[in-house]
Amino acid sequence: MTVGAKLGSSLSTIAWSKVGLIAFAAKPTLDDPARVSQVYTSYIHCTDGEHWDIAKPQLLEDVSRIHDNAQIAHLSWSFFGVELACIDASGRLSIFLHNGLLNHLSCVYQSPSPTDGFSAGIVGFRWLNMNKPILLNNPATRQGDKQFHYGIHKVNPLGPWHPHPNKQACIGVIRSGKVKFWYQQDVRYHEIVQDLETDLLPENYYNIASFGSDRDNTLILAVYSATRHILKLFRISIQWKVLATGGGTMPQSKPDAEWATIQVKRIYSNELYCPNRSQRELTHLEVVSPTNHPESRLAVYAVHSSDKGSTIQKIEVVTVPIMLHSNFEALGLRRNPVPDHPSDVVQFQNYHDLYKRLIGLSSLYADNIICCTYADGSVEMRQRLTFAETLPQFNPQSVHNLYDAGFGFPEAETALEICISPNMVAFVLLNATGQLKLYYMRPVLKVENNDASAPIAAAIALRHTLACYSTMTCDDIILIASVESLSRPADFQESVLKQTHRAIGFSLDLPKDVQADKFLVLPSLQKLLSLQASLGTQSGWRRSPAGVMAWASINLRLFSFALTFTLKATHQKQPGGGEGDVKGDTIMTFLGLARWCIDFLAYLNQDLFELGRNPDKFLKADSVSLPLIMLLGAVPRLLIRYTLRGLRGLEQLIVRHNSKADSDPFTRLAYQQLDEILRSGPVQVGTFEKLVNDVDNFMRTNFQDPAERLVMEQSLFFNARIPFELHSVVHRIRAVYLQRIKSEIDIPTLYFYPTKWLGITERYHVEEADDVEIDGLRKQLMKVDDRPAWRRCVRCGSIASIEDLTKTYNKFPSMWTVAFQRNCICGSSWVRCSDRSLLK
DSSP states (O other), X not given: OXXXXXXOTTSOSEEEOTTSOEEEEOXXXXXXXXXXXXXXXXXXXXXXXXXXXXXXXXXXXXXXXXXXXXXXXXXXXXXXXXXXXXXXXXXXXXXXEEOSSTTOEEEEEEOOOOSSTTTTOEEEEEEOOOSXXXXXXXXXXXXXXXXXXXXXXXXXXXXXXXXXXXXXXXXXXXXXXXXXXXXXXXXXEEEEEEESSTTOOGGGOOOEEEEEEOTTSOEEEEEEETTTTEEEEEEEEEEESSOOSSOOOOOSSOTTOOOEEEEEEEEEEEEOOOTTOSSOEEEEEEEEOOOSSTTOOEEEEEEEEETTEEEEEEEEEEEEOOOOOHHHHHHHHHSSOOOOOOEEEEEEEEEEEESSOEEEEEEETTTTEEEEEETTSOEEXXXXXXXXXXXXXXXXXXXXXXXXXXXXXXXXXXXXXXXXXXXXXXXXXXXXXSOEEEEXXXXXXXXXXXXXXXXXXXXXXXXXXXXXXXXXXXXXXXXXXXXXXHHSOTHHHHHXXXXXHHHHTOOSSOOTTXXXXXXXXXXXXXXXXXXXXXXXXXXXXXXXXXXXXXXXXXXXXXXXXXXXXXXXHTTSOOTTSOHHHHHHHHHHHHHHHHHHHHHHHHHHHHHHHHHHHOHHHHTSTTOXXXXXXXXXXXXXXXXXXXXXXXXXXXXXXXXXXXXXXXXXXXXXXXXXXXXXXXXXXXSOHHHXXXXXXHHHHXXXXXXXXXXXXXXXXXXXXXHOOOOGGGXXXXXXXXXXXXXXXXXXXXXXXXXXOOXXXXXXSBOOOOTTOTTEEEOTTTOSEEEOOSSSOEEEETTTOOEEEOOOHHHHTTTOTTOGGGGGSSBOTTSSBEEEEOOGGGGO
């Protein structure tokens, strides 16, 4: 078997990262055999606000050049999913770093070209774990009618790992019996080579290999020689020469000194054949680390396959301490102590015959789940302890995953290779023609039960929460939630939102002592608003009332975040640039957001003006007044209050600046334009702030029951409906508006004031020009053409100009737009884009 063929689960040509980027190696065709040296990237994206699909693959251009058009044999993402290892058939390694845009990777390391491509071919590879806890979810257990209790727990990953918490290391084994270890030292990667066995003859070369971590933070390496039918196991120790601290700094006197050494010990060597005595050949090896369960052991899964099926054999490595007689122990006390070196015992366990051909075996979920993929396109999740297949069932009382809610993977086409998403709810496969296809979990059990939606909502909430806490993309989870909300009753979306809020530990009923500045930076707030905005967006990027509530809150949060950066930048001097330049440029980037907020106040007051004229219209059961509901809801009202306070802060900043006479012309122009924007709206900031503060005080004073408040807040934010209990507040808002606010508003200007460009209820297109759109980040006009000079969010569809960090960050390190280089305002990822059809 050659490296060019599929060697097993330790070598894969598809990899799906935690940040959502899918990398895959192209398959050769008759028209283009050189495709084997090409790597493409793709991702899941929302195409029109309602439907999701896998994006058109994009070529990772530097791979073929770096690898001299050699066939790509393996792709692998690092622990956090930002470094991609590309390995070709000759054993050359290149590492690409994902920085900023999701589909933009740059090469940060390439190994020298091997002198003997065959003997140096890599047959096994692994990124080392990071020394950071892994989160696992507890089952969601039912409490009451439609409420579930959620919980998570942490497990510590097994080593070895890099002593520096933010640096990477990886290890590989080549055919001729050598281990190669790469690790980061400062920003560079260094390579160490260590012999497993010296002078290995070609007939003994390794064909398949796999690494796994053991409890003592060493690595177990399993290698197999197809010619000799021999399985060998090695224990590998990595000794670091630097302290395992947060610094882990390199010695100053020897900047190129090696940080690590490798020690190798062979613990097993023997022939290995298919246990059922069939003619199946060994095609896969997978070393699976022990779980956090105290009785779990490191296991090697050996897969023997033929066209008719596969046999999976489990081999465990048991570490047994050396037991000495008490007389020897007493002797050791009088002399030098006898070192206690434990011995490794290899135990062959039961095997499983499968009547379909396996093409991949991997461990998931902190090695608690064994995932088996097959040539017919099917996927099985099996329990690590029993190897029992997880089957769809309907369990209304306890939900651990989507299988417990009656979900399963659909039938798929014949596959060359399959890769599971990090959230384990979707997969992609390469078909016979080399095309990448997406499949995701769907309901496969017909449940004749009116309560079927509750466990599904709980399962979605469980996976969404775990993804959020684990800093993984949740676009595949949102995809499933969006598809299900289209085919289920109207209250299903509300149920999903309630359960996700409960699972992540967030309450819409904010405490009285909530601190706005800390509340705004809560990661859970952005993630929950993003989920609601996605579920509330329909085809054509039109938003439902619930979607409008979330989208407006996301943009108000953006303003508050940007304002914090702006005010900070205007008060500090920056190295390498004058203070005036920093102030001017920072203010200029903020002008669009300031305009958006001033016009948003007009949007709110247009409905309040109608409330003063016709209050009964707003109290009907089917009435939807989003501006009024934003004032009544605790979360949007807090965001509005913080925005108003920020706008007043800008007004005071302008006053202080105008009192100075030493600013440069560019800065004076910036402040002049900001002042014009703040004065241009029909509603003055201070005037409207009186009304918002009155509503806030009244709500806090008159509604004291937490359970009652939460029900009202959920009705407002999830359904955009005003509960009967709040009708008195609506009347008070009307009275205060008529008595204190209306007389200070420019009514004719307000009535005809354009607010559609805000993009709150639907995406706004500039009709006057085909190549101009609204920048969703800066809220300014931007040029859009067929060049990939703009970016698009894969979830909410927002577009923005690409920030050039080389020109911006060095001169303006407090520029607020820099904080949104990697992620959109909704929390999902930006991609470099040139497809203007996605703007429709």
